Amino acid sequence: MxxxxxMEVPMFSQSQDSIWLDDHIAPKMLAAHLDSEFDGATRNSEYISQSMKWLTQKCPVQEFPKLLDLGCGPGIYAEKFCEAGYQVKGIDFSELSIAYAKNSAKEKDYTIDYQCGDYLTADLGKEQYDVIVLIYCDLGVFSPTDRQRIFQKVYRALKPGGRFIFDVFTPQxxxxxxxxxxxxxxxxxxxxxxxxxxxxxxxxxxxxxxxxxxxxxxxxxxxxxxxxxxTVFAEEELLAELKKIGFASNEICGDLLGRPSMVESETLCFVVEK
Ligand SMILES: C[S@@+](CC[C@H](N)C(=O)[O-])C[C@H]1O[C@@H](n2cnc3c(N)ncnc32)[C@H](O)[C@@H]1O
CATH class of the missing domain: 2.20.25 (N-terminal domain of TfIIb)
Structure with missing residues (x-):
């Protein structure tokens, strides 16, 4: 054994096991998603409420009705977007989280289209969505090649004028x-x-x-x-990558609450447009 x-792990090589899919750890990650007090797999409920206020102002439902949530987990944001009137699709590769999300939507009588799948390989379609979100700094887990792949798939899946909103961690x-x-x-x-x-x-x-x-x-x-x-990011470097794909910058903030980016910000939130 x-x-x-x-001892020397090549950068971005994949491990045999995943914390999101492991039989013992995945239920703990689901519990972390559902713990509303704690910034675990999902941020705390106060932050989520505040970020929903900003997100729904940034992309009003009347102009941006169709939304895709990449890495939706058990559907915490997806349900809030549904409550705000968006037509929501959520994708996540955790069977446990998607089963929870589907059950919760059924209990609340919400219509949300959940798919269990890997958004890196799944077909996200062409010109389908007005908004695509990737929340809680998940972009940082991917290699530069996979990051480009995600940007390209998101660009293709957005309608012209559609917006891609995601956050990342900074070196801070x-x-x-x-x-x-x-x-x-x-x-x-x-x-x-x-x-x-x-x-x-x-x-x-x-x-x-x-x-x-x-x-x-x-x-x-x-x-x-x-x-x-x-991987943590500086604004200019990521913006240059996004521009190469064809995205135009709409707004870059310090977080998903829309607060300005400061030297001490540990996150950046990008709003880019097709
Ligand atoms: C940090 S959590 C964030 C969940 C959600 N966005 C939120 O903020 O509440 C990351 C989620 O992405 C999912 N995930 C990670 N990589 C994925 C991939 N390649 N395809 C689909 N889901 C993925 C995980 O199962 C997990 O639910």
Missing amino acids: IREIK KYAAFEEANTWQVEEDNFWTKEKCIHLSAQKTYPGTTTYLDQHYLLYPDSFKEFFIWE
Whole structure:
């Protein structure tokens, strides 16, 4: 098993396991989505309410009725957009989250089109949507090639004049980052039910703004491996990439509440237009 442990991980290589799909961790991620007090898999409910105010002003439903939510999770934003009158489609690759979202919509008698799928590979269609959102800095997990792919798919799927709204983390988020290697014996916690040895490393790649949070869970006859990638962005660099695809900038703020970007902002929110 020791041979399986990768000390030098090529940037953006995929791990054997995913925190969003793992049998033990995925339910914990769903619980984190549903915890309205805590910025876990979804931000806290106060932030979501405030961001909905800004988003619905930025893209009024009368002008922007058809909306696609990429990585919709259990549908927390999707339901709020539906309540505000948008025709909503949500896509997420977590079966657990989509099952929860579908059930919740059914209970509330909301019409939301949920799809269980990977938005990186799914066909998002052509000129289908007035607004596409990708919320909670998910763009940062992708390699530059996959990021371009997402931009291209979103551009194609938007109607002319349609808007793509997403947030990303800035280098400020990692201002106090220090590399680390740790291990412990664990049981019955976020990572594992059965007893295991948990090895973890947090590292960065010189000359880049990409970080890796790497975990191995070692069991007597098996192991799990998680690579959690995060790239942080400066405004100009991402804007240049978006412009190459054909997007025009509408507004760049510090967050999804529409507040201005400051030196100390840990996020940036892009509103770009086809
Ligand atoms: C950080 S959560 C954000 C959820 C939601 N946007 C929100 O703010 O409430 C990321 C979500 O994206 C989903 N996800 C990540 N990569 C995905 C992919 N390639 N295709 C579909 N869903 C993905 C995860 O399952 C998870 O529900």
